[in-house]
Every structure is written in C-alpha cells, then in structure tokens.
Amino acid sequence: MRIVDIETFQVPPRWLFVRVATDEGVVGWGEPIVEGRAEAVQATVDILAEYLVGKDPLRIADHWQVMSKSGFYRGGPVLSSAVAGLDQALWDIAGKARGVPVHELLGGPVRDRVRVYTAAHGDTPADVADHATQLVADGFTAVKVTPAGRLGFLDDRAAIRSMRELLDPLRDALGDADLAMDLHGRFSLPMARRVLPLLAEYLPLFVEEPVLPEYTVHLGRLTASTSAPIATGERLYSVGEFRLALEAGISVAQPDLSHAGGISETMRIAALASAYDVALAPHCPLGPIALASCLQIGFTVPNYLIQELPFSTYDEAGNAPYLTDPDPLRISAGHIERLTGPGLGIDIDEAAVRAAAGQPHRWRPPLWRHDDGSFAEW
Numbered sequence: 001m002r003i004v005d006i007e008t009f010q011v012p013p014r015w016l017f018v019r020v021a022t023d024e025g026v027v028g029w030g031e032p033i034v035e036g037r038a039e040a041v042q043a044t045v046d047i048l049a050e051y052l053v054g055k056d057p058l059r060i061a062d063h064w065q066v067m068s069k070s071g072f073y074r075g076g077p078v079l080s081s082a083v084a085g086l087d088q089a090l091w092d093i094a095g096k097a098r099g100v101p102v103h104e105l106l107g108g109p110v111r112d113r114v115r116v117y118t119a120a121h122g123d124t125p126a127d128v129a130d131h132a133t134q135l136v137a138d139g140f141t142a143v144k145v146t147p148a149g150r151l152g153f154l155d156d157r158a159a160i161r162s163m164r165e166l167l168d169p170l171r172d173a174l175g176d177a178d179l180a181m182d183l184h185g186r187f188s189l190p191m192a193r194r195v196l197p198l199l200a201e202y203l204p205l206f207v208e209e210p211v212l213p214e215y216t217v218h219l220g221r222l223t224a225s226t227s228a229p230i231a232t233g234e235r236l237y238s239v240g241e242f243r244l245a246l247e248a249g250i251s252v253a254q255p256d257l258s259h260a261g262g263i264s265e266t267m268r269i270a271a272l273a274s275a276y277d278v279a280l281a282p283h284c285p286l287g288p289i290a291l292a293s294c295l296q297i298g299f300t301v302p303n304y305l306i307q308e309l310p311f312s313t314y315d316e317a318g319n320a321p322y323l324t325d326p327d328p329l330r331i332s333a334g335h336i337e338r339l340t341g342p343g344l345g346i347d348i349d350e351a352a353v354r355a356a357a358g359q360p361h362r363w364r365p366p367l368w369r370h371d372d373g374s375f376a377e378w
C-alpha cells in the first residue's frame with residue numbers, strides 16, 4: 001500500500017482536518033490543529049506530505065521519527081500538531097486496512113465505555129450554575145468550569161471573592177456530580193499557592209493549569225502545597241515535556257492528541273504517566289477526529305480518568321458534526337461506548353467537509369488587556 005495524496009481542510013468552528021489517501025482506496029483522517037494558528041499547521045502538513053507521499057502508510061513508527069526529527073529543529077506546537085494529525089490519519093489507515101479499531105492494534109480494550117465531561121459556560125455565576133445543572137440533568141457525571149477571568153499578578157482578594165460566588169452555589173447544585181476547574185494558566189505562582197488550598201475545599205475532580213506551562217518546572221511547589229489533584233498538559237507537546245510535569249507531582253496528565261504527537265506519542269506519555277501513578281484526561285475542545293483518537297487511547301490505556309468533550313459542537317439531537325453516522329460518538333449517561341468500527345471508528349462525511357472548507361472563516365483567540373492597557377492572559 002502506498003500513500004498517494006494528502007489534503008487539508010480548514011473547517012468551522014476552528015479546526016483543520018487532514019485526509020490521507022492510499023492507492024488501495026483506504027483513506028485515513030486526522031486533525032492537525034493549533035486553534036487560531038491553523039494556517040501555520042497546514043503549511044507544515046504540506047512540508048511533511050512531501051516526504052509521506054509514495055511511502056507505505058503502515059510504517060507509522062518510522063514515519064513518526066522522520067516527521068518529528070528529520071527537520072533537525074524539533075517540537076513546539078506547530079510541528080508537533082502537524083505530526084499529530086498525520087499520525088492519527090496513519091493509525092486510521094492501519095486500522096481500516098486490517099478491519100479493526102485502532103485500540104485493537106494498541107493492545108485491545110481495557111474498558112467498555114469512556115467517561116466524558118464538558119465545560120459549563122455563562123456570563124454570570126448563576127448562568128454557569130444553570131448550564132452545569134442542565135449538563136448533569138442530561139447525564140454528565142462531571143463538568144468543568146473556569147472560575148477566574150482576567151487576573152493580574154496579585155489579585156487574590158478579588159479573584160477569591162468571585163470564585164466563591166461561582167463555586168458555592170455551583171457545588172451545591174451539582175449534587176453527586178464531579179466538578180473540575182480550569183484555571184487556564186491565569187494565576188501567578190504566588191497567587192496559585194494561596195488559591196489552591198481554598199479550591200481544594202470543594203473537592204475538585206482536578207484543578208487544571210494553575211500556572212502557565214512555561215512554569216511547569218515550579219509545579220512541584222504547588223502540588224506540595226495542596227491536596228487538590230493538579231492537572232496539566234494541553235500546552236505540552238512531547239513525552240519529554242510531560243516528564244517535567246510528572247516529576248513535579250501532577251495527578252492528571254492532559255495531552256492533546258492533536259498537539260502532542262498524536263496517538264503514537266500519547267501512548268508513550270500514558271506509559272510514563274503510569275510509572276508516576278498519574279491518570280490521563282486528554283484535552284479535546286476539537287472536532288470528531290481528534291475526539292475519536294482520544295477515545296481509542298481511552299479504550300486501551302489502563303491509567304485513564306476521563307475524556308474532555310467538545311459538547312458545544314454537538315447539535316440539539318446529540319450528533320457530533322462532520323460524520324455520516326453520528327451514532328459512534330453519541331453520549332449516553334455521561335459516557336461514550338466503545339468504538340467498534342475499523343480505524344478511528346468514525347466515518348467522515350467528506351462532502352460535508354469539502355462544503356464547509358469552501359466557506360471562508362477564520363478564528364483567532366480573544367485578546368485580553370488589563371485596565372492599564374497591558375496584555376492579559378486569556
């Protein structure tokens with residue numbers, strides 16, 4: 001089997017899909033994306049495609065090495081995300097060529113369904129609590145909130161007041177459901193040390209990105225100062241970067257399968273995490289291909305906690321977008337059942353993808369500023 005064609009599609013809301021075609025008619029799909037920087041990843045996929053076209057798609061481990069290392073300069077979000085999407089497509093082809101789901105190639109299933117969570121949003125604390133309560137009523141057993149907005153370096157009193165305003169009624173409204181908190185890297189290290197013990201009182205499922213990923217090396221001070229399980233990883237791109245976070249004592253690793261080198265590298269991250277008694281909760285605010293890739297890992301990796309779900313992209317009837325048959329990604333009682341179809345276990349609606357890619361759209365992250373006019377972390 002040979003790869004004959006590699007094509008990319010920018011599609012709404014903010015995704016990039018890659019289609020890898022072979023001479024035997026087997027087609028694989030992947031999702032190489034850095035949100036808001038899709039064009040940069042797309043150009044990198046084109047460079048990697050120069051090498052891949054003409055090659056045997058089943059030599060995934062070798063292709064991964066060449067794609068990640070042969071450029072001399074390695075890593076980072078753009079290259080690692082381009083590799084990630086192509087790696088997903090190669091695994092999709094490998095599964096389809098053999099007629100089995102990817103997790104069968106990775107060791108077989110260890111569970112029948114994967115627990116999923118999603119984020120609750122709203123303009124006011126009451127709106128967030130309402131949305132979270134609705135999600136739990138819909139069957140979710142865990143929800144995530146971002147309890148702090150724009151923050152300065154030492155904004156403790158204001159931050160703590162507004163967090164309590166949100167979390168006190170929310171925790172009561174959720175009943176037995178779990179509450180995860182995403183701090184989005186907005187806290188300075190000194191402020192995180194004060195805030196985490198307070199958040200721990202709510203018994204969060206995990207507290208995500210308390211500080212920016214560039215301070216991963218300091219995470220050890222935070223994990224030592226709180227009983228709250230610390231999660232991080234959506235902005236880490238390799239098993240080597242995860243090693244620093246694992247040594248710092250995180251409890252939950254959140255690789256994004258569209259950033260951290262795809263299925264291949266995430267299996268290595270999962271293996272290393274298991275040596276630290278750390279569980280995986282892959283990051284996924286992305287599309288159906290990224291989600292299916294995460295789930296394939298979830299069905300075979302023992303140290304797996306929960307999967308993030310881009311629920312806001314599901315339609316009213318509970319269908320994930322861009323699929324000919326949305327059933328495999330349907331949510332039932334807060335879980336997704338084991339995907340049994342070949343490859344990634346989903347069928348991409350190619351006509352819908354081509355139609356969507358034809359419509360101009362562009363997404364950029366919001367730009368936040370402090371009251372004094374200086375840049376603020378989003």
Ligand SMILES: O=C(O)[C@@H](O)[C@H](O)[C@H](O)CO
Pocket residue numbers: 035182184234283284285308
């Ligand atoms: O954990 C999450 O899902 C968030 O941190 C998102 O990844 C971020 O807002 C970019 O979309």
Ligand SMILES: [Mg+2]
Pocket residue numbers: 182184208209234
């Ligand atoms: Mg996050």
